[in-house]
Amino acid sequence: MEQFPEALDGIPDAVVIVDDDGVVRAGNKQVEAVLGYTPSEVEGTNFETLVYDPDGGEAGEELHRYVVDPQPRSMAASLDLHAQRADGSEVPVTLSLGPFDHDGETFLVATIVDVREERAQQAELHRRTRTLEALHEATQDLLKTTDREFAAEAAVEYVEDVLGHPLAAIWLYDESHERLDPIVWTDVADEIVGNHPTFGPDSSSISWGVFTSGEPAYVTDTHEDSDRHNPDSPIRSELILPLGRYGLINIGSTEPDAFDESDLAVARLWAATVTMVFVRIERERQLRVREQEVARERDRLEEFASLVSHDLRSPLNVATGNLDMVREQLSDEHEELAEIDAVARSLERMEALVEDMLTLARQGAAIDETEPVSLAELAGECWESVDTAAAEIVVADDLRFQADRSRLRQAVENLFANAVTHAGDSVRVEVGTLPDGDGFYVEDDGPGIPADRRDEMFDAGVSTDPEGTGFGLKIVAEVADAHGWTLELADAADGGARFEFRGVEPVDDD
Known part of the structure; x- marks a missing residue:
């Protein structure tokens, strides 16, 4: 066999x-x-002790069939096996086999x-x-949390259970x-x-620097870093990742340079996820606080409305009734009738003001039920x-949408x-759908509203009419907001005022 090597x-x-006895000949x-043997050392070795299937599976059986009967046959392109190295260690190998004849032997x-x-x-x-x-599964679980401290506990558990880093902790920033x-x-x-x-x-400390800079840090050996908090710390390497303005997460090891790029990438991804959850929790908390404030404000407005209804309307009704009695007692030519008319x-005006204030006070109530409404x-x-x-009204076209009709x-x-x-009494008012289909408008051909006053026109108590209550447009804006629409003030085609209700979704005619 000298010609083979x-x-x-x-x-x-x-x-x-x-050879056909399963012995390595060259x-x-x-x-x-691959094996740690020289060619001469491998000669004479039983091939099936050199290369084998550690699981005793189908690959090993296929190898054995081929060794005892090395005939051409249909088989996989290669077999996944293990090889025994000279030092006793195992290495995974793939094996390709092919028979050939030489001097009458196979x-x-x-x-x-x-x-x-x-x-x-x-x-x-x-x-x-x-x-x-x-990470995806843990993120889904983390998104269900509603408390920041509980979310922090879940985040640390993930680092230990899934990432396989048992040394981890989270610090949160105490602003006070x-x-x-x-x-x-x-x-x-x-x-x-x-x-x-x-x-x-x-x-x-390295940690405070990471928090203030917002940049993660990988310290390969804390004993060589002069900024370390504890010179005698048993932690030798650590990943320190900021959690936005909320704090940081620290993943450590007692071995130097214990983390690779993959660890850093996954840790950064997890830190970003935890930060996102903290943001959501804070926003939900702020929303709950805001909802509570709105509820308290609504209660105060209801109380105010009741006060106005009882304590202001009652004396107004008495004054109006007494004034009517005085008017009946005076003749039409009486010189004091003009003063009485002024009163x-x-x-x-006071009655109108009370009505508008009552209406405005109750506009904060949410809309519970809607129905299909025809604009026309x-x-x-x-x-x-x-x-x-x-006055004249023109309905340019129709639009059907859901709204609280009242x-x-x-x-x-x-x-x-x-x-x-x-x-004025001869004003022309037009109602129609917006050209882009986003809602509807109401406009007139009057003098319009000066551009420098438009930003304040929806505020309570603001009016261009000295005799006005200043609550009418505020009520309109509140109704639009309660429906989830936006109300915009623009110029009409004829220079008058144009009010556009946007965000109105049309519904089918049926």
């Missing part, structure tokens, strides 16, 4: 020749790189490829995939004391570190309910009355 040495992979130089050519690097890459890919899957306080840590961190320190602007107008029909109903004198009527009637009051 020289020919085989030109093959880049490890190759051995096996090998090339590449055998030593031999096997076995090509052995070391796949340690490939398997390591596959294992790393599998590990990363599982880590990302676990301007410091980072340890909130939650793993059992291992408790055993190794003991009392977890606080960090602040006056302390020398009557003042009482009417609603405009007609509102026009008939308002003293429009000689409250929307109140808003549209206010706009109609406002147009007549400010533009």
Whole structure:
């Protein structure tokens, strides 16, 4: 077999020749790189003790069939097996087999490829995939939390259980004391570190620097870092990741340079997830506080409305009744009738003011039920309910949408009355859909509203009419807001005022 090694040495992979007894008869130089044996050392070795299936599975059975009967047959391109190295260690290999005849004997050519690097890459890919899957699951669980401290506990548990780093802790920022306080840590961190320190602007620490800069840090060896908080710390390497303005998470190890790029990438992703959850929790808390404030404000407004209804209307009714009695007792030519009429107008204005204040006070109530509304029909109903004198209304087109009919009527009637009051009895009012289909408009051909006053026109108590209550447009704006719409003030085609209700979703006619 002397002719085989020289020919085989030109093959880049490890190759051995096996006889029909399953004994290695020759090998090339590449055998030593894979198996640790020189070609001469591998000769005479039982091939099935050199290369085998550690699980005793189908690959091992296929190998055995080929060795005892090395005939051409249909088989897989290669077999996944293990090889025994000279130092006793195992390496994963793929094996390709092919028979050939020489001097009347049948031999096997076995090509052995070391796949340690490939398997390591596959294992790393599998590990990363599982880590990302676990990260996704943990994120779903974390998103269910409603308390920041509870979320911090869940975040540290994930670092230990899924990332496999048992030494971890989270610090949260205490704004009142301007410091980072340890909130939650793993059992291992408790055993190794003991009392977890606080960090602040006056302390020398890597953690405070990470928090203030917002940039994560990987300290490969804390004993070589002059900024470390505890010179005698048993922690040798650590990943420190900021959690926005909320704090930071620290993942450590008692070994130097214990983390790789994959660890850093996953840790940064998890830190970003935890930060996002903290943001959501804070916003939900602020929303709850705001809802409570709105509820309290609504209660105060209801109380105010009741006060206005009882304590102001009662004396107004008495004054109006007494004034009517005085008017009846005086003749039409009585010289004091003019003064009485002036008092009557003042009482009417006070009554209108009370009505508007009551309406405004109750506008904060949420809309519970809506119904399909026709813009054209609603405009007609509102026009008939308002003293429009000689004014003209034009309904350009129709739009059907969901709304609280009663409250929307109140808003549209206010706009109609406002147009007549400010533009005169002969004003022309037009109602129609917006060109972009986003809602509807109400406009008039009156003098309009000066551009420098438009920003304040929806504020309570603001009016361009000295005799106005200043609540009409505020009520209109409140109705639009209660529906989830926006109300915009623009110029009409004829220079008058144009009110655009936007965000109104149309509904089908049926």
